[in-house]
Amino acid sequence: MTTVIKAPGEAAAEKSGGSGRPKGGGSRTSDGMVLNVFSHGFLAVWAILIVLPLIWLTLGSFKTDSQIGGSALAWPSNWNFDAFGRAWEKGIGDYFANTLIVMVFSVPLTMLLGSMAAYVLARYPFKGNRIIYYFFVSGAMFPVFLALVPLFFMVKRLDMLNSYQGLILVYVAYSMPFTVFFMHSFFRTLPTAVHEAAVIDGASDTRIFFQVMLPMAKPGLISVGIFNVLGQWNQYILPSVLMQPQSGSDPERYMLTQGLIQLQYQMGYETDLPVLFAGVTIAMIPMLVVYLSFQRQIQAGLTSATLK
Secondary structure, X not given: OOOOOOOHHHHHHHHOOOOOOOOOHHXXXXXXXXXXXXXXXXXXXXXXXXXXXXXXXXXXXOOOHHHHOOOOOOOOOOOOOHHHHHHHHHHHHHHHHHHHHHHHHHHHHHHHHHHHHHHHHHHOOOOOHHHHHHHHHHHHHOOHHHHHHHHHHHHHHOXXXXXXHHHHHHHHHHHHHHHHHHHHHHHHHOOHHHHHHHHHOOOOHHHHHHHHHHHHOHHHHHHHHHHHHHHXXXXXXXXXXXXXXXXXXXXXXXXXXXXXXXXXXXXXXXOOHHHHHXXXXXXXXXXXXXXXXXXXXXXXXXXXXXXX
């Protein structure tokens, strides 16, 4: 009997069907292609569901009522900005200014206080550290609807109903849990050696935070800042409860989301849908500009903590 000795490569080729590749490689490749096609198809459908309503709203701002009732995606017969002018005259400009006034103070305060709290909880171990951290995180899980009644009476007792400062403080408190949660995770990824070097050089804790650690956390600050801008800009339930005139002499300080509802109320039995569509477009454009301008920074902030 003759014994044939085969090389390891030939034996592996026979086991894999003569191709030199492990069995099942083709099936794994096909599974990957199917998954890739499915994921890209899902993203394409999702993009269509988002983009089409935006296009419909924008085109509706240039149409008449009869054209809006016709074909949904038909091009306007006459491109003019009359609807935007009418929407601005009916108060959208004032609502836009009120929203900017509030957010100019609420967003920086949220970022400052949230990053300071997150930095202390992430870098300084002390008794009760985790309890305070979980207290902040639990705020993000608490539905705002459950706190509307006590929040209303608390702001009323402080005599801050229908005031910018009252809504600013509520926005800051409302946005703090997510800001602390996000920045806490980001500060924990920063290198400890830099902090220790600053301590050796004699820098104070305040100087270390503002001049060393905070610049290093810039990607995270930009990401959570954009989320806070989007969340506070689109907030409706809190302004509806806290920004209502309390008397006949009390001026209206409606936010932009409230203003869109006021536009609908002002129509009454008359229909002027282009004005409403123009108001929604005016409210939508700044957020689109902000998100598209900082899209790369948002992605960098969300992924940098994972890559470090």
